[in-house]
Amino acid sequence: MDRRRFLSVGILGPAALVTGAAPAAARAGRRGFGFTADGSGFLLDGAPFQIRSGEMHPARIPVEYWRHRIRTARAMGLNTIALYVMWNQLEESPGVFDLRTDRRDLEGFIDLCRQEEMRVLLRPGPYVCGEWDLGGLPPYLLRDPDIRLRVGSADDPRYLAAVARYVAALAPRIGPLLASNGGPVLMVQLENEYASVGSGSGYLEELRRLWLDHGVDGPFYTEDVLAQAESARTVVGGGAIGLSGGDAAAIAAARRAFPGVPALAGEVYPGWLTHWGDDTFQGRGNDISAALRGCMEQGLSFNIYMVHGGTNFGFTAGANADDLGGGYRADITSYDYGAPITEQGVPTARYAAYRAVIAAHLAVPPPQPPAAVPTLTGDDVPALLPEPYASLWDNLPGPLPAEPGAAPRPMEAYGQNTGFVLYSRRLPGLRGGRLAAERVHDYATVCLDGRYLGTFARQSLPAAVTDALGIATDGPPPTLDLGPAGGTATGAPGPRLDMLVEGMGRTNTGLALADRKGLLGPVTLRDAGPLTGELTDWRTTLLPMDEPFVASLVPGVGDPRRPGIFFRTTFELTRLGDTYLDLSGWTKGVVWVNGRNLGRYWQIGPQQRLYCPAPWLRAGTNELLLFDLHQLRPRPVTLHAALTDAP
Template sequence: MKKRASRQAPNTVEPGGPHVFSFAANGDGFLLDGKPFQIRSGELHPARIPVDYWRHRIQMAKAMGMNTIALYVMWNYHEPTEGTFDFHTDNRDIEAFIRLCQAESMWVLFRPGPYVCAEWDLGSIPCWLLRYPDIRLRTDRANDSRYMHAVERYIAELLPRVKPLMAESGGPILMIQIENEFGSFDSNQAYLEEIREIWIRGGIDGPFYTEDGLVQLQQSQSYVAGGAIALSNGNAAQIEAVRKAFPSVPAMAGEVYPGWLTHWGERAFQGTSVDLCATLDELMRKNLSFNLYVIHGGTSFGFYAGANVDADSGEYQPDITSYDYAAPVSEQGVATQRYMQYRSIIAGYLSTPLPPVPLPIDTLTAKDANGTRRLMPQRYASIWDNLPAALPSAQTTHPQPFEMYGQGFGFVLYRKRLGPYESGSLDIANVHDYATVFIGDQYAGGVSRARMPEERALPLNVVHRKRLALSGASSVQDDAQVLEILVEGMGRVNYGHSMIDRKGIVDPVVLHHASGAREVLTGWEVALLPMDESFVENLRPLCSNPDKAGLFFIATLSIDATGDVYFDMSEWTKGIVWVNGHNLGRYWNIGPQTRLYCPSPWLKPGDNTVLIFDQHQLEARAVGLASTLS
């Protein structure tokens, strides 16, 4: 492609030393040290990328022609329990990530929320706020001071970390985004202004910007005074439209989508890719600023994948573990065909050559002499042999959501001793989000909030038996059976007006007797199973009842050298995989994702422990090794 350097903004200043980033007086673009500057940004999320790969992913963005990295900060990833912050461990050190951007001569767009969406659990708002029955999220102090107090504390933690990294202080941060796509949620400029004022009181007076769809922006006026406007699903035409509506405000395409998110049960990933060649060519030709959301998506490791609720049907739609997003840089950091196309288009408008594309990360050999390399796990432990003590009875008269017990993620077991009847049906219609139900040691069925039919009552066959007293006397005792409901909380809704999405059993459980009587069940025992690092490390390798679903399986992966690998879980049903204690995320046989990504740094030469918790399977199946997602 013929170079058209004259069309490119002439400012090629790199981060390092104080700089002034500002807006043109007529709103016609951005300025760096007084000269026109085109933002060419690619979005990366530190929380979705192993820290060892941060530099590689930044370099991949740079080699595609970007000069800026946009990043979300996931509030709940940094304040998992109220008042306890972590900006140091693993991939939570956002200061280190931003300094890496600067070391690679990349500018930064800082997107701290407090709400970010991002297909991340509760849009990154901490779930411990949901312990308040009447909490209101994403609103100003007058409407809910508890929420805004938490926001203020969060930003107070960010302020001393961010201030030295602003461009005016010699860092790479050009702008800070205020909230995210608020016009899709509400019309309340007082709330956006409160957030802006918190930053100003802390010593950072901008530059600020907001992000929203064009229609939502126009309807809700969701911008802040003196701030720029970024457009979701933006392009050159939308930038032109918003410039007419707000002629003194600079605008950019804040989220240009190369693909889209994927829910469990949907079609294969291949249907989500978007060809951005024409869009990027026009943005470059007109010297307009943009951000690719995402240039590399990474992985929602652990329990952090979010969910949606369909606006029309009300269907709950949890997100898959992979955040590949059909991005130009794949989940494992490989330059896709789209990457090479986009790189060529952008390079055609630049006066200096782009750096070479970084080499891909090594992968494990996924085949052996017999074909596909496979692991054969063995039974290791049972959830039923590893139950913690039940909560005090005062907390459990009625089943409550996870958040009311102080638990954010994982599973909760609700247990109830049944009375003297023979059969009926169990109504746990409002389970959030996936339950396996047992009568004694027998699996009675499952209930799923996602992709669930209208009929949600679970038929039960509860036989009330008599047995001899243990003393051997002729008297008899009632042998009432135990109902156990093991509930998995999947992703909390991260978008729209259904975000108050508590997990567990959120409504009373009702037993419909065969006689027609209706009984609300009370008097529950509750055991909390967060499935966190501590729980997994302390599993007792017992299996007293191998015929009761809820088993852990274990395998050893022996390797001479490390490399990225995917674990193919297509022969398993539903569960979680850990490798050397790292939670790779969920798998589910409804697809479309059947493989879980394990990055090389989580492996070691020699023996590696692969632990699987499957909610249904009693027998182990093979786990294949693969080099790609699909």
């Protein structure tokens, strides 16, 4: 999905057949999924088949709720689930794949679809966008400073070699699930909206050939915007096309422009993404009833993006920026998306309306939705008050060896994918001046001998926030005042400068996709006498803030005046239920419940509540842990039943 552009519905260019590849239409008479001879529709085991699909991503849903969400989609009258595969969730380190544990079990999710009599549209990328960190590409690719992403082997063989490894790992699991082998997978999408960044068919055909060489013979399809695809002439041999934002009229336009090429409304948007700092949750006013009615009346195929959004747990949320990397805006933790099934699986009023539209055209009415999941509120658990528990500064791992004369390097250069990175060095003889930082990705709190100086933020923030937190807004580049005499220690080594950088979501679309995290530009001193100039010789400490690190925290806060504190409390439960933790009194940080990372919170909103699913709670004692970049004193955390109180 191309989140940057709001263009008309798109299709791919003429799908000329590739030598040696049987067209999907030729398979119409045998078992499996294919296309009619004239490309006007789809066939399943030789019979006409309308794809009525809703998108949901297993990576964004607790495993224990997979079946519940699939059943809720089926009860809306759908017969298919579309899903992205997040490559970076499956291969965090080069060649080390995990396709089994927790929300990575792709085969398990697809088998549940089969059990619930639902078909599957599989969207394995390798790039997916999806408001997911780096669009689903693994951050380890960014270790190479000049790597090119989303290109063919002629443009960057390193990238396509990594893609080939990914396909080789995934294909043996996908092949048996294809409709031609009796499985639920109807089609496999190649890449995602490639026409927004590239042109021609070369890269797409290389991807197609990789799948074919590993025994996955499709059929394949692509997703694009009409104006972009017509200009870029992206083609996949013998494939179908998905139309971003499509409806019946768009499919008709595609049929006129490209006769013989099957088309579906591949992404029909009931909502939209939301960034930190937006005034409200976006896309809640969308109503796709007319689009659904048009497709149902004409028997046309569609996919609702999203039917159920879920949650960007942990550090998985993406971001948007312009093609030069400016105008950065990070995505919120919730992926509710204004979908007809909410983040916690509740059917909305729009769900009922869409269900009625679809059911009116079905010979057999859809089943009833499953029972709602129980919830917890403040009536069940009194307000929680996490107390200072541990200081980050008292729990730092050892820094990496110093690199004399070197400028700071991003976390990817050291093999870290997400979290924070600390850059430190001494400033001998410092007697004042200003600190300037260019290209901070994405949020850096600065201390001098433990005294908080202020923050560099990549994203533009409201004046009330910048004033309250001392966020540098002058420049470019922005600067922070070091004070008349630096820190409190005046020994020979000089005061210690610490820049703690949070890497927020990597951009997930556009030409600035290679979004590395940490300090990417020079850090300099101004008006600092002999020290004036660029700072090098940094000591770098990696802080992925993963579960092992959090579990190993040593209690104690040596300096309660220095921000960077973990707060903790426990609470008792006699029954379990979904809940939302209200963090509106806190500033900016991350929350864990029983060791599970719920995601980021940020005072700028619009999200103030983080979803905590019941399966991550337990009867008896539960632990709540927060890491706040600014907070020094505890604030209450209250429980609510929904993301907002709005209907």
